[in-house]
Amino acid sequence: MPRLVSVATAVPATRIDQSVAAGFARAKFAAAVPDIERLMPLFTHAGIDTRYFAAPQEWFFEHHDLAERSALYVTEATRLSEQAATAALEQAGLAPVDIDYIIYVNTTGLATPSIDARLINRLGLRPDVRRTPVWGLGCAGGVAGLSHAFHYALAHRGARVLVVATELCGLTFLPDDMSKANLVATALFADGAAAAIVSGDEHAGAGLEILGTRSRLYPDSLDVMGWTVLQEGLQVVFAQRIPDIVRDTAAAEIEAFLATYGHLIADVDAFLLHPGGTKVLEAYAEALALRPEQLDLPRGVLRDYGNMSSATVLFVLERHLREHGFAQGGLGLVSAFGPGFSSESLLLRT
Structure with missing residues (x-):
């Protein structure tokens, strides 16, 4: 892989x-x-x-x-x-x-x-x-x-x-x-x-094996997040209900993704989630029944850098690799929500 x-x-x-x-x-x-x-x-x-x-x-x-x-x-x-x-x-x-x-x-x-x-x-x-x-x-x-x-x-x-x-x-x-x-x-x-x-797997060497991916677009949610294009620039669209959507949808979405590969949420060792804000992380924790320390990595990136949109989850991955290297054996879940309203997920062997 x-x-x-x-x-x-x-x-x-x-x-x-x-x-x-x-x-x-x-x-x-x-x-x-x-x-x-x-x-x-x-x-x-x-x-x-x-x-x-x-x-x-x-x-x-x-x-x-x-x-x-x-x-x-x-x-x-x-x-x-x-x-x-x-x-x-x-x-x-x-x-x-x-x-x-x-x-x-x-x-x-x-x-x-x-x-x-x-x-x-x-x-x-x-x-x-x-x-x-x-x-x-x-x-x-x-x-x-x-x-x-x-x-x-x-x-x-x-x-x-x-x-x-x-x-x-x-x-x-x-x-x-x-x-x-x-x-x-x-x-x-x-x-x-x-x-x-x-x-690709023709090249030998260390790395985190990618097991699979998943994309999801939530119907009738175009107004949740995005830009309104104005003459002077891009005006942010940022609905208050984003944490509620994460809380209501994350568990079912991630359970379905993991089930494709024969896994449960309890099997995941590293939750490498996009830290969209403290309320988003709290919503993830509630939806997935996570302990506070299981989100220490994304919480630390948010603390040190803020929300850098698409780049942020890669900062989380970089910090994970810096702390743990390419040791194999566990499962890592990489996931983020974005405009659409949508979610993207990736399953790694960490």
Whole structure:
């Protein structure tokens, strides 16, 4: 079976502590939101200590049109993607010419040619490398990217696939949007990049064996999460009921996925879940009857980086590999929810 052979991450230079972000939000939203103090626990209860952003702190106090945001996105997304991909190649002991297929995942910026084309030039990938940019899957995009890599490597046993997920959520901030959804986004989201390499089973070596994947779209839920495209940029859509949906659907969805491979939730040793926020993690814990320590890994990534959309679950995987390596024997569940409303899951031998 195809194997996950490396995961690497990169974050931009601007680090903002959550207390500083809370002060910014208080100053920005106070005039339009009379009960701003009642909403400030969004920051203190977010389970986040620090986040990283591609733009300097003062950038968020200014107005920027879509053209300016897009230009900054192209520059910074390319730089961070190259950094993460280079590290993933080094970890795997591979040269750029060894990559047969590159998948680039993103939801927070637009570029044509897409960032994968720029990476082919910057990294020195082969001119005949296959490439697929994946846009719009939000927080589920990282798992979906790995899923696509798995299925390609399953069909092409000699292939090596590079997956890059880069999100610059901060560049989507709209200073005139005084909605609660924007305030929630200001408390949660951050910037980051991650890269992973999946190898077909013709290649020997260490790695986490990928056993299978699952995708699910929930009917009539288009309004739960996503973007509204405005003249000045992308306005976040973030329904309050997201934790309730996770709580109501996660158990049945994951039980059905695991049953395909003859397993139960109790068989899973590592829950490598996307930490969309503390309420999402609490909903997962309740739905799957997990002990608090079983979510220490995703909770730690949320604390140290915030929610970086599609890249976040790869940060969780990177931390798992850093702590446990490629020791085989247990089962690892990788899962995330995203726009659609949808879920993506991956089963690993950890």
